[in-house]
Amino acid sequence: MLLRSQPFFSVVAALRPIGALGRTSGPAMASSAVAQMPVSISAAFDGGNIEFVSSSCSASSASVVELRLRPDPLTELEQKRHMQWFAFRALPTASTSKVRYEIVNAADASYPEAWDGSAVCFSYDRLEWSRSWSTSYDSTSGTLSWEFDHAHRPGVPVYFAYFDLYPYERHLDLVDRAAASPRASVRSLGQTVQGRELECVEVGNGNLHVWVIHRQHPGETQASFYAEGLVTRLLGLGAANGRVDGLTSKLLERCTFHVVPHMNPDGAVMGHLRTNALGANLNREWATTEMYQAPTLERSPEVVHALAAMDASGVDLFVDVHGDEELPYAFVAGAEGCEVWGPRQEKLQGAFVAAYSRANGDMQTKFGYDPEPPKGANYAICSNQIAQRFDCVSVTLEMPFKNSAANHDRDAPFDGSRAAMLGASLLDAIAHVAPQLRPQGDEQGTPVFGPEDEYVVPTEKYRLDVVDA
Numbered sequence: 462m463l464l465r466s467q468p469f470f471s472v473v474a475a476l477r478p479i480g481a482l483g484r485t486s487g488p489a490m491a492s493s494a495v496a497q498m499p500v501s502i503s504a505a506f507d508g509g510n511i512e513f514v515s516s517s518c519s520a521s522s523a524s525v526v527e528l529r530l531r532p533d534p535l536t537e538l539e540q541k542r543h544m545q546w547f548a549f550r551a552l553p554t555a556s557t558s559k560v561r562y563e564i565v566n567a568a569d570a571s572y573p574e575a576w577d578g579s580a581v582c583f584s585y586d587r588l589e590w591s592r593s594w595s596t597s598y599d600s601t602s603g604t605l606s607w608e609f610d611h612a613h614r615p616g617v618p619v620y621f622a623y624f625d626l627y628p629y630e631r632h633l634d635l636v637d638r639a640a641a642s643p644r645a646s647v648r649s650l651g652q653t654v655q656g657r658e659l660e661c662v663e664v665g666n667g668n669l670h671v672w673v674i675h676r677q678h679p680g681e682t683q684a685s686f687y688a689e690g691l692v693t694r695l696l697g698l699g700a701a702n703g704r705v706d707g708l709t710s711k712l713l714e715r716c717t718f719h720v721v722p723h724m725n726p727d728g729a730v731m732g733h734l735r736t737n738a739l740g741a742n743l744n745r746e747w748a749t750t751e752m753y754q755a756p757t758l759e760r761s762p763e764v765v766h767a768l769a770a771m772d773a774s775g776v777d778l779f780v781d782v783h784g785d786e787e788l789p790y791a792f793v794a795g796a797e798g799c800e801v802w803g804p805r806q807e808k809l810q811g812a813f814v815a816a817y818s819r820a821n822g823d824m825q826t827k828f829g830y831d832p833e834p835p836k837g838a839n840y841a842i843c844s845n846q847i848a849q850r851f852d853c854v855s856v857t858l859e860m861p862f863k864n865s866a867a868n869h870d871r872d873a874p875f876d877g878s879r880a881a882m883l884g885a886s887l888l889d890a891i892a893h894v895a896p897q898l899r900p901q902g903d904e905q906g907t908p909v910f911g912p913e914d915e916y917v918v919p920t921e922k923y924r925l926d927v928v929d930a
């Protein structure tokens with residue numbers, strides 16, 4: 462989530478001390494009755510985040526398991542500890558049936574207003590994910606809860622998460638497959654705080670430099686699926702003999718792609734929502750603001766390395782891929798608040814989003830963050846910094862945690878596979894605007910597009926429309 466304005470109340474809430482009861486795992490049992498132990502909870506795995514609080518059993522109704530979100534390290538700039546992402550494994554006994562899971566500190570999350578309309582994801586194998594439509598948020602008690610009947614598969618562990626898991630192993634598999642492709646080269650831009658590589662997949666021969674980065678916010682796993690879809694299409698990883706489609710082939714003659722599939726693997730492995738290993742919110746580290754110097758090699762090397770590589774190549778089009786907790790839409794947040802914003806930027810951004818929405822029904826033009834006021838951009842935010850630095854089309858792309866209201870299908874809700882398809886469709890949008898990204902020869906003035914490509918001012922007021930998410 463980008464969220465340009467942070468509600469003050471959530472800052473206060475997040476500073477509350479963490480309960481002493483919190484543990485990352487533990488058997489959820491009544492203290493004196495082992496026979497009633499319904500389920501054991503663990504978040505001690507890649508991307509895991511939850512603390513077990515307590516449980517109680519009932520012979521007549523569902524057992525209740527109380528849990529807490531575990532906050533990220535303190536973010537120095539924002540003076541808060543972010544949290545909202547969760548992922549854990551529930552191991553039931555063979556006789557366990559209905560369990561009511563309750564996250565009792567949901568009101569203290571970074572975006573508590575986003576819980577409304579959310580539906581928890583669950584999986585038996587961490588590959589196929591479904592939604593628990595029983596999820597509800599009680600704003601009075603500040604509890605997010607859902608019921609699950611383990612009797613459907615007695616004794617089989619279930620994974621619950623805010624969105625489909627995308628483990629670091631899967632990221633490494635993608636990068637290794639890309640490196641083995643004759644089309645691409647993979648290089649490290651540098652290393653993270655904990656020493657993981659910051660890999661960049663590079664492909665194409667054109668003089669336009671397209672940069673696409675993903676998952677600055679580690680709790681937004683949609684972005685990793687998006688990267689997988691994009692890289693797979695760019696390199697023909699899913700096709701016989703590594704063939705690519707015609708549109709991609711032509712685009713690779715015009716453009717050189719620099720794809721960073723994972724900007725924050727440390728935070729992702731640690732189960733963070735928004736920060737790297739040291740608590741830095743990377744999407745606030747792209748410029749020094751007032752007394753806060755950023756980025757730095759000590760606190761945010763991920764940003765230092767990526768920015769240096771972009772400075773070396775130049776940038777003609779930029780996409781920073783995220784997930785948004787609140788809005789039930791995929792959308793882009795653009796450069797309207799930057800000094801460079803003008804008729805050229807508006808035409809290009811309008812045509813880019815319009816073409817994207819024609820290529821994939823999960824993208825749309827109408828709903829998104831209200832644009833920043835003219836010249837009101839925060840240049841510590843990545844896409845603003847890149848727009849201003851390179852005078853290029855530069856957007857933050859957001860995907861929903863909730864089901865998509867633009868392309869609503871309750872039987873096949875927005876998930877990792879749809880995020881991957883949205884990543885593949887990015888190439889259609891880029892192909893549409895690429896010929897006019899930079900003026901050619903003596904060409905001056907604004908780009909020319911048809912009426913279907915008109916820029917649309919996005920609005921956050923989606924509740925005024927019909928939404929059945």
Ligand SMILES: [Zn+2]
Pocket residue numbers: 462463678681783784
């Ligand atoms: Zn984000």
